[in-house]
Amino acid sequence: MKAIRSYSTRFDADLGRIALEGAGIPAMVLGVGMGMEGGIAGVQLLVPDDQIDAALKVLKDLQERS
Secondary structure, eight states: OEEEEEESBHHHHHHHHHHHHHTTOOOEEEEOOSTTBOOTTOEEEEEOGGGHHHHHHHHHHHHHHO
C-alpha cells in the first residue's frame, strides 16, 4: 500500500476512503493524533500500488464536484 494523499483531519481522509471504496478501490487511513486530528504528520490515505492511478482519478473527480 502506498500513501497517495495527506489530510489534516481523519474526517477528511475518511471521506476520501469512502469515495474510493465506493468505486471498488480498497483504501486505508493511517494517522496518529488526538481525536480527529492527524497531528504534525497528518493523516495518510493509502491504496494498493496497482490502484494508484484509478484512486487519484476518483479523488480528482470528487474534488471537482465539491
